[in-house]
Amino acid sequence: MTATEEAHSLLSQIPNLTVLTGAPLSRYTRFAIGGPADVYAETTSVEAFIAALSATRASGIDTMVIGGGTNLIVSDEGFRGIVLRFRGDRLYAANHRIIADAGAVLQDLVDFSIAHGLQGLETLAGIPGSVGAAVYGNAGAYGHSISERIVNVCFYDGHTTRTFDNQDCEFHYRESIFKRHKDWIIFSTKLRLDPGDAATLRKTADDILKVRNEKFPVTMKCAGSIFKNLLYAELPPAVAAEVPSTAVREGKVPAAWFLEQVGAKGTQRGDIHVATYHANLIYNAGTGTAADLKAVIADLKSRVRTRFAIELEEEVQYVG
Numbered sequence: 001m002t003a004t005e006e007a008h009s010l011l012s013q014i015p016n017l018t019v020l021t022g023a024p025l026s027r028y029t030r031f032a033i034g035g036p037a038d039v040y041a042e043t044t045s046v047e048a049f050i051a052a053l054s055a056t057r058a059s060g061i062d063t064m065v066i067g068g069g070t071n072l073i074v075s076d077e078g079f080r081g082i083v084l085r086f087r088g089d090r091l092y093a094a095n096h097r098i099i100a101d102a103g104a105v106l107q108d109l110v111d112f113s114i115a116h117g118l119q120g121l122e123t124l125a126g127i128p129g130s131v132g133a134a135v136y137g138n139a140g141a142y143g144h145s146i147s148e149r150i151v152n153v154c155f156y157d158g159h160t161t162r163t164f165d166n167q168d169c170e171f172h173y174r175e176s177i178f179k180r181h182k183d184w185i186i187f188s189t190k191l192r193l194d195p196g197d198a199a200t201l202r203k204t205a206d207d208i209l210k211v212r213n214e215k216f217p218v219t220m221k222c223a224g225s226i227f228k229n230l231l232y233a234e235l236p237p238a239v240a241a242e243v244p245s246t247a248v249r250e251g252k253v254p255a256a257w258f259l260e261q262v263g264a265k266g267t268q269r270g271d272i273h274v275a276t277y278h279a280n281l282i283y284n285a286g287t288g289t290a291a292d293l294k295a296v297i298a299d300l301k302s303r304v305r306t307r308f309a310i311e312l313e314e315e316v317q318y319v320g
């Protein structure tokens with residue numbers, strides 16, 4: 001029996017776990033790119049998830065956790081190991097606090113908070129993906145990040161379930177301690193919100209959704225922005241001097257500004273395109289491959305490195 005067959009057989013014995021072999025990961029990524037995972041397993045049960053993780057780790061097989069797959073680039077060869085997804089999606093509200101399971105859709109959390117007249121998450125409207133990954137990557141938009149509202153995060157560290165307060169999570173721009181401990185699995189988070197007027201909050205969220213849907217049509221196979229924006233204060237002085245003040249927003253220079261200076265818009269390789277209206281948006285126009293996508297990303301990084309001697313950093317996560 002191969003290690004994969006053994007893992008499949010072990011996982012199949014765990015109640016409340018759905019197990020698939022050779023599942024194409026292109027089905028689970030918004031880019032619609034990615035070869036098969038040896039084994040794919042998902043569950044809404046914390047106990048089943050921990051049992052699956054323990055079984056696979058004990059057999060020495062690589063594991064990888066995904067959420068909604070909206071920020072992933074999976075290689076054309078797929079993933080040799082087991083891809084796990086936690087789909088628990090309960091949301092509770094009490095005393096201006098919400099507890100959200102990691103598998104909940106972030107937009108459902110935003111809508112839930114608004115329906116309860118709670119202010120603080122409405123600017124996250126339209127960010128695709130799950131609550132767990134939003135915590136992992138400290139997702140945000142319109143000058144706010146989810147970390148501003150997080151009281152604590154409950155996660156599994158491979159041995160036991162732990163709870164970290166906000167400060168322990170070491171949140172920064174699109175960063176958290178979870179990005180440096182990829183084996184830690186987030187199960188839920190508690191958020192503190194303020195009372196607000198539901199109709200006003202709904203309008204704010206709907207206005208944002210309208211703008212976002214124009215920029216990122218819901219059917220577009222992409223990951224939103226490929227590269228992180230850059231903190232103006234951290235740029236080398238000679239580079240900072242070249243950036244017009246109108247390009248600086250909330251202390252950051254959009255990666256798109258640098259990409260525009262090197263003619264990134266409209267770049268194409270196979271079915272992988274850089275949008276003509278947004279230099280930091282790469283999409284799969286049909287049957288694009290991870291190889292072409294990675295080549296375009298490398299090309300854009302190299303152009304910016306040559307012109308500005310700075311390194312763009314991917315916001316997307318690689319698998320396989």
Ligand SMILES: Cc1cc2nc3c(=O)[nH]c(=O)nc-3n(C[C@H](O)[C@H](O)[C@H](O)COP(=O)(O)OP(=O)(O)OC[C@H]3O[C@@H](n4cnc5c(N)ncnc54)[C@H](O)[C@@H]3O)c2cc1C
Binds near residue numbers: 223317
């Ligand atoms: C059109 C579009 C627009 C976007 N706009 C924005 C934006 O404005 N702001 C922004 O911040 N992001 C944006 N993104 C990026 C993306 O939506 C976020 O990064 C989102 O949080 C990813 O969620 P996901 O569930 O799809 O995660 P995935 O892509 O599946 O995974 C991302 C990472 O999270 C990890 N992860 C997932 N679940 C867990 C868990 N339970 N525990 C530990 N680690 C976990 C995975 O291992 C992986 O490394 C956009 C993406 C798209 C497609």
